[in-house]
Structures are given as C-alpha cells and as structure tokens.
Amino acid sequence: MAAISREEVAHLARLSRLAVTEAELDTFAGQLDVILQAVARVGEVTAGDIPPTSHSVPLTNVLRDDVAEPCLPREEVLAGAPDAAEDRFRVPRILDEEA
C-alpha cells in the first residue's frame, strides 16, 4: 500500500496554496511515496525502548536575555516584500482566499 494517497497530496497542496495540476498530483504522490517508504525503513530498526526524537541534539533551555538588539532598516525590510504601501507589506484581499 502506498504511504501517501493522491488525495492527501491534493489536500497538502491546497493547505500550502500550491496550484498542482492533475498530472503533477500523480507525479508527486509517486515521488513522496518513495521518500516516505525510505524513511519508514528507519522504523523497522527502532526498538520500543527508544523514545521518539524531535531534536537531534540533547540540549534544553537555550535561552537569551531580554536585551534589545538592532532591527533591520525599514527599506531593507520592505525590499523583500512582493508589494508595499504606507510602510507596510501589501497583500491581496484575504477573505476570497478562504474556502
């Protein structure tokens, strides 16, 4: 059985706002399946006494003091924006995007 269905790929594409064609869905579902199967092989060798790992380094409490640091100049901030107006990022209307 495939590790990921075509429907799941379509769902993820929609959540990620990616316009994926029907043909691409087949391609990506196949490719992702190969990747997931490969990763799943790791599961075959792990034993029950090994806890799930979310971080590869055994560190905790990496914190910073509450001390201000310089910010980016606004021209630089907005230089990366697709569009800007009134010193703000300009984005398309929001409501239409939502199903």
Place this chain on the structure above:
Amino acid sequence: MTITLPPYEDVTARFEPVIGLETHVELGTRTKMFCGCPTGFGAEPNTQVCPVCLGLPGSLPVANAAAIEATIRIGLALNCTIASWCRFARKNYFYPDMPKNFQTSQYDEPLCTDGYLDVEVDGRPVRIDIERVHLEEDTGKTLHVGGATGRIHGATESLVDYNRAGIPLVEIVTRPIPGTGADAPAVARAYVTELRDVIRVLGVSDVRMEQGSLRCDVNTSLNRPGDQWGTRTETKNVNSLRSVERAVRAEMLRQAAVLDAGERIVQETRHFHEETGDTRPGRSKETATDYRYFPEPDLVPLAPDPEWVARLKTELPELPRVHRARLQQAWGLSDLDMQAVLNAGAVELIERTVAAGSSPEGARKWWLGELARRANEAGVDLSTVGATPADVAELQSLVDAGRLNDKLARTVLEGVLAGEGTPSEVMAARGLEVVSDTGALGAAVDEAIAANPDVAAKIREGKVAAAGVLVGAVMKTTRGQADAKAVRELILSRLGVQ
C-alpha cells in the same frame, strides 16, 4: 434573518449555559519572544522587525528567558503544575498576519497545566478551573483597505505591520464552566477581572484591554436541563470587561432564540459588536482543525529547574484576593461595605489615599460618594475622574483639621476636579477656609440676633430648636465658611441659654 430575542430570565429558566474563556496576555518584556526586537507600543510600522520575526530563510529563533519566567509565574499564581519538560510547536496556517506561515506556539505540552482561580460574584465564591497556560507569539497588525471603515469584509487589499509579530503572548484557557446559570455573564467578567488583577500584581504585563495587551475570547453554549452540553460558539473582539459580560449574555440570548426556532447552533467564531451589543459570524477559519502542529525543530525543549520554580513560587507577591482580605480587615469593613468598594473599582484608590495619610473612612467616603457620583455622571472610570489619591487625602486632612466643613470641602473638590490645583491651592484661591476667627464670627452672630429679634426671644424662652434659623443666617453671611456647630454654640451662649 431577524430573530426576536426572548427575555433573559426566560432563557435562564429554560436553559443552562456552559462558558469557557481563552485569554491572551501580551507580556511586557523589553524584547520579542524569539528575537531581540524591541516591543514598544506605537512605533512606526515595520521598524521593530528583524530576519527572525520576519521569518526570513536561515534565521534562527532563541527563546526569551524573561518570557519563560513570566509565564511560569503566571502559572504558579494560578495554582498550576509547571511542566518539567516541554516543547514549542509550529501551528501552520496561511494568513498574512504571520510572515512565517506558522505561529510558534505550544500544543500538547503547555508550560503550565491544571490550575484554578477563585473569584467572587456578589460575594459568593466561584472556583474557575484552568486547563492550561502556554506561551506563544503575537501576530502582526493587518489594516484592511478598500472596504468600509477598515473592515475585512469588502476589503480589496490588506496592509501588514509586523512590529507586533513575535511579541510574547501567554494564552490562559479555562476548563468549561458549567452550573453558573443566570450568573454566567457575571462569572465571566469576574474571572477576567481577577485574572487581570493577578497578572498586574505579578508585573509581567500592563494588561490593558483597550490597548490589546489583554484579549479575551468567550465560548458559550446552552443546553436544556438534563441534556448534554450544547454546541459552543467562540466570540472574539471582546475588548473590555463590560463587553465580556455583555458578550456572554448576548450569545445566550441569541442561542436560545435559535434553539427555540428548532434550529441548530453552528460551531463557529463570532464577533462581538460593542455599539449594538450583539454577536455576528466572523471569518470562517480555513479547515479549522488542520494546523498540522509539529515540534518546532529550531527551538530546543524547555526543562525548568524544579528548584528555580520552587523559588519563583515563594517569591510570588501577595495575590489580589489575599490582599483584599487584608485591606478589608485593616479598614474594618463589613463584607457588604467591601463589596461596594470592589464594585466601584475603588480598592486601589482608597488604599493609596490611606497611604497618603487619610483615614480609611474618610477615603472611602469621598471615593464612593462624591467622586463616584461625578465619575458616573461623566461616564468615566473612577481612576480618571480628575482627583488623585493625594488630593483626596489632603482634602480629608483639611476637614479633619477643621479648616473645611463638609460643604466647603465639596466646593474645594469641585475646584480640584476643574483643574484649579490641589485642595489647599483651591481653598486659598477661592477663599473657602472655615472662619475660625471668633471675633469675626461673633460679629456675624450679633448681626443675626439683631436682625431676628423675635427668633432670639423664642430661644431665650427655651425654644432652642429655633436657633437653626440664626445658624442659617450666620452661614449665609459667612458664605458657608463657618463651622455650623461652633456657630450654634456661640448663638446659644450669647443668648444665655448655655
């Protein structure tokens, strides 16, 4: 759809409400949650941002130690268990208020869990169970352009300022609160008020609802007695303590009308409208449950040292409830009198007035009497009525010293509220001091006796009550600036009655 709302008493007679509150508190740290950008309110748009809070590729977040400590202190003040190990999580969603397309939050491993907060409603204790207190980051501010008055509906585009994005935000979630019946709106308000006061004494946030540093979402459902809990709605845009109460009540009324019409409550997000006092559907959340939370790989887990947590607990300040009980005892107030002080929002004002030298009784008299009346008339908060605790303490000390009588003190207070200066300054400028010069007073008394021979004769015959007429005459000539009791004694002794 226009629906006719049933009377509130009718709703609470037939339905039982269950409420729940999610409160967001913006912490008052100097810098953001995961970067060193400053957090000052009101800065020029997009001037307090950096690669981390803009989510630029390659940037790495590091958690703010002060925000962690503040959240643990909130948890401890709410009687929570502090996690010995927990992680941040990514909450993924597409909305331009976060440039990263996810919000760093906490999911199934909140920093604080299973606490409670005791509140009082009309003198009755209610325990509110706290499910969790977790730490996340605030979002940017979105300005909707092209629609009517900044509303998202009908907007053609939106402009985003990311200064607020990344400011530490603590979310405090209650367990569902059943069984409060008709008091549900008052319980909701009492909880948010108490929570605000607790966080304020911790000094971790300025908790100002009008500036958005304290924000509240209210969940409400109704069920018929004996039935399972109903479908809940979540009401947002609740921006004042009064609105918390109104929003719960409005939602109870609306849901009752919907249920009465044989329809179902839709689980949705609604918005409270301050002007009309009703709730309306908000934006529909995109596939609401599909946030695809996963552990934030760029932040290592938190493992608060138990000894440190224990020390933070012993260092908690006196909490409002304990503080109030101590004040009530110190001021010698009955429960009912204390309730009146609380309802007037005058605890701190009286406390500061007493600290400035006034008697508790004198302080309470002014704040709950004349000043409460003035604040009410002007529709302002008692704390912004125009007189400070120092003013009130000074006024009362002038009364205690016999330099002002009650009537003059009110006139002086009027001057203080009009911005004419301190009580002493107003008294001097307006020439309002009590005439204590017995020579001047004696002359006024003699004048009154001479002008009213028939009254004087009655008093000489022993009709002491008639003295009131002469006292009135003297008060008139002295423009109210005499001590009525002293005047009366002077009259009686002049007429040989005493």
